[in-house]
Amino acid sequence: MRVPFLDLTRQGKRVREAVDREIGAVFDSQQFVLGRMVEAFEEAFCQSVGCAQAVGMSSGTDAQLAILMAMGIGAGDAVITTPYTFFATAGCIHRTGAEPVFVDIRPDTFHMDAERLRECLQRLARPDEGRLRTPRGNVVRAVIPVHLFGACCDMDALRDAVAPYDLPIIEDAAQAFGAGYRSAGVARCAGSIADFAFFSFFPTKNLGGAGDGGMAVCRDRTFAEKLRLLRNHGMGERNFHRVVGGNFRLDALQAAVLHAKLPFVEGWNAARRRIAALYQSTLSDLSEALKLPADPWNNAGLENHHTWHQYVVRADRRDELLRHLQQEEIGHAVYYPIPLHRQECFAYLGCRDGDFPEAERAARESVALPIFAGLREEEIEMIATALHRFYLR
Ligand SMILES: *Cc1c(COP(=O)(O)O)cnc(C)c1O
Numbered sequence: 001m002r003v004p005f006l007d008l009t010r011q012g013k014r015v016r017e018a019v020d021r022e023i024g025a026v027f028d029s030q031q032f033v034l035g036r037m038v039e040a041f042e043e044a045f046c047q048s049v050g051c052a053q054a055v056g057m058s059s060g061t062d063a064q065l066a067i068l069m070a071m072g073i074g075a076g077d078a079v080i081t082t083p084y085t086f087f088a089t090a091g092c093i094h095r096t097g098a099e100p101v102f103v104d105i106r107p108d109t110f111h112m113d114a115e116r117l118r119e120c121l122q123r124l125a126r127p128d129e130g131r132l133r134t135p136r137g138n139v140v141r142a143v144i145p146v147h148l149f150g151a152c153c154d155m156d157a158l159r160d161a162v163a164p165y166d167l168p169i170i171e172d173a174a175q176a177f178g179a180g181y182r183s184a185g186v187a188r189c190a191g192s193i194a195d196f197a198f199f200s201f202f203p204t205k206n207l208g209g210a211g212d213g214g215m216a217v218c219r220d221r222t223f224a225e226k227l228r229l230l231r232n233h234g235m236g237e238r239n240f241h242r243v244v245g246g247n248f249r250l251d252a253l254q255a256a257v258l259h260a261k262l263p264f265v266e267g268w269n270a271a272r273r274r275i276a277a278l279y280q281s282t283l284s285d286l287s288e289a290l291k292l293p294a295d296p297w298n299n300a301g302l303e304n305h306h307t308w309h310q311y312v313v314r315a316d317r318r319d320e321l322l323r324h325l326q327q328e329e330i331g332h333a334v335y336y337p338i339p340l341h342r343q344e345c346f347a348y349l350g351c352r353d354g355d356f357p358e359a360e361r362a363a364r365e366s367v368a369l370p371i372f373a374g375l376r377e378e379e380i381e382m383i384a385t386a387l388h389r390f391y392l393r
Pocket of ligand 1: 059060061062085086088089146172174175199200201202212213214
């Protein structure tokens, strides 16, 4: 590969030294599950994100599952999300026994469309019962918008849409660690805007561990205590299980790696923003064929308006372009080629082609280009040259 899609080995020596130091401390303590290092990371995480409560989990998926379990969501319930996201967002809803309900995305940001959400809620509202019910009879309990690709959703617009219904919002912030948003004039970070949030520390995320890890975030101390119970088999006092939970614990070694890497993320995200700006200037002449990604909060007066977890363009003749990039050995990926409502495992929901036209169009048109701290300027030029060769030949 002439240009890798992602090369984490370029994170550098200073990070390695910091990681080694913190891992060494955990190894010396021999306290590998939960414990002081996990607490230290949870505290640093709260400081960084500006959230009240953070509970370390074994993955982003488990963090989401624990939040849904703590809310008491299960059979007879439904949860709204988007059909254009990583599988886990809808998978967890299903796993609780609840029904996933999809709301289409905005074509510019790939985020849940607040207008479509409003229509969906109006359609499901049962004023006689004072609740929202799906045609299958399930009660809508929460909405999970996804801060997809590293920019925040328009949370104020989504909040306005749910306001008449007293529905909690859970932010899927797995791809948006450090992303800023101005909510009612106040600058906030992804994960501190709504009632609940979850993060993933999968190695390829902007804050990535040396394996799996996640974080569940909430405002309320009592709810956080519930999350702590659930991540440890519902066990409060030793041998006494108050509820049925799971093993959703964050390892101390993961916490050590994440604690060490946390101070570097701001710089890495800034590097991603510089790369996005370079793409913008080198690819803008292809705007007929290549639609560059939106940066919705660029004028909100925020340093961290975007974290560019992915740089996703919409391309004419996308599949042909994929073959061309393959030949030219330019790393690339498609997020996501099959919208969730078209996945075999969700066939029981009875969705059809055309139900979510924007998600389907995004699945046909989108391609992610390399973006990571350490991607070199000459590599960006090679990518730009390859794209120009394809569209201008
Ligand atoms: C990565 C990701 C998750 C799941 O996180 P894991 O840590 O891999 O379990 C959930 N939602 C989105 C949008 C993601 O990108």
